[in-house]
Amino acid sequence: xxxxxxxxxxxxxxxxxxxxxxxxxxxxxxxxxxxxxxxxxxxxxxxxxxxxxxxxxxxxxxxxxxxxxxxxxxxxxxxxxxxxxxxxxxxxxxxxxxxxxxxxxxxxxxxxxxxxxxxxxxxxxxxxxxxxxxxxxxxxxxxxxxxxxxxxxxxxxxxxxxxxxxxxxxxxxxxxxxxxxxxxxxxxxxxxxxxxxxxxxxxxxxxxxxxxxxxxxxxxxxxxxxx
Numbered sequence: 001x002x003x004x005x006x007x008x009x010x011x012x013x014x015x016x017x018x019x020x021x022x023x024x025x026x027x028x029x030x031x032x033x034x035x036x037x038x039x040x041x042x043x044x045x046x047x048x049x050x051x052x053x054x055x056x057x058x059x060x061x062x063x064x065x066x067x068x069x070x071x072x073x074x075x076x077x078x079x080x081x082x083x084x085x086x087x088x089x090x091x092x093x094x095x096x097x098x099x100x101x102x103x104x105x106x107x108x109x110x111x112x113x114x115x116x117x118x119x120x121x122x123x124x125x126x127x128x129x130x131x132x133x134x135x136x137x138x139x140x141x142x143x144x145x146x147x148x149x150x151x152x153x154x155x156x157x158x159x160x161x162x163x164x165x166x167x168x169x170x171x172x173x174x175x176x177x178x179x180x181x182x183x184x185x186x187x188x189x190x191x192x193x194x195x196x197x198x199x200x201x202x203x204x205x206x207x208x209x210x211x212x213x214x215x216x217x218x219x220x221x222x223x224x225x226x227x
Contacts, residue, residue, distance in 0.1 A: 001037075001038040001041040001042050001045075002042075003032065004028065004032050004034065004038055004039055004042035005041075005042035005045050005046060007032075008023070008028070008042060008046060009046060009049070009051065009148070010117075012046070012051045012052070012062055012152060013051075013120065013148065013151050013152045013155055014117055014155060015152075015155055017062050018062065019062050019063065019064045019065055020061065020062060020064055021061070021062045022055075022059060022060070022061050022062075023043070023052060023059050023060040023061065023062065024059045025039050025040065025043070025059045025060075028042075028043075043059075043060050046060070047060070048145065049144070049145050049148045049149075050063060050145055050148065050149050051063060051148060051149070051152070065149075065152065065153055067213065070153070070209065070213070073146070073149060073150065073153070074202065074206050076142075076146055077146045077147075077150055077202055077205075078198075078199060078202040078203075078206075080139060080142055080143045080146055081127070081143070081198045081199075081201065081202050082195045082198045082199055082202075083134070083139060083195075084130055084131050084133075084134040084136075084139055084140070084143050084198075085130055085134075085182060085185075085186070085194045085195060085197070085198035086134075086191045086192075086194050086195040086198070087133075087134035087135055087136060087139075087191075088130045088133035088134045088135075088186050088194065089185055089186045089188075089189050089190060089191040089193075089194035089195075090189065090191050091133060091134065091135040092133045092186050092187075092189070096129075096133050096186075097183065097186070097187045099129055100126070100129055100130070100133075100183045100186065101183060103122065103125050103126040103129050104126055104176060104179040104180065104183065106122040106125065106126075107119060107122040107123050107125075107126055107175070107176065107179065108176050109122075110122050111169075111172040111173070111175075111176065116155075119172065120151050120154065120155060123151075123175070124147045124148070124151055126179060127143070127147055128140075128143070128144060128147065130182075130186070131143040131144060133186070150205070153209065154205075154208075154209065171208060174204065175201075175204070178197065178200065178201050178204065179201075181197050182194060182197045182198065182201065185197055
């Protein structure tokens with residue numbers, strides 16, 4: 001199940017399976033050489049992530065990304081990111097800091113190699129470490145789902161937007177800098193500072209997405225094909 005889930009999830013986030021595409025259980029069974037049960041379990045998990053919609057007796061369909069939903073996404077993401085980062089600062093253990101630094105280093109390495117797929121995954125991994133450190137499994141699960149939707153939104157928008165190498169590098173180096181500041185606040189157990197930095201970090205991502213969606217190409221970005 002994990003292999004099916006991970007690969008299909010990567011295909012969705014990486015846009016190899018576009019919004020609105022159908023997923024046929026039989027095709028997935030043949031592709032991965034597995035029975036129906038692990039395929040079904042993987043689809044249920046993907047549905048819980050908000051990446052697909054299960055269709056009765058018809059498999060599943062990749063969810064659309066509706067631009068009108070973006071403000072609500074950022075409301076939820078900011079609140080969840082502030083809460084998890086604050087609690088991580090209050091509840092972290094000494095050994096947790098090295099894990100955070102390693103996760104941020106992995107993101108930096110991916111950014112230096114201009115590996116967009118790897119950047120998305122390592123960035124999500126960094127934040128999921130924070131999600132785990134918050135000590136609340138309900139928020140950790142919610143945070144994981146929000147990060148998955150956010151990552152697909154970023155991939156979709158960025159794929160259609162021009163950017164200079166200088167702007168691209170500057171943005172990701174700022175992400176690394178903000179990650180380091182968040183790590184420091186968590187290490188210092190400064191919950192107020194950690195929460196403030198989490199809000200600023202959400203604002204950085206929001207501005208990045210808004211910039212693309214408000215660009216001249218925004219009307220050409222098909223985030224949703226719903227009538």
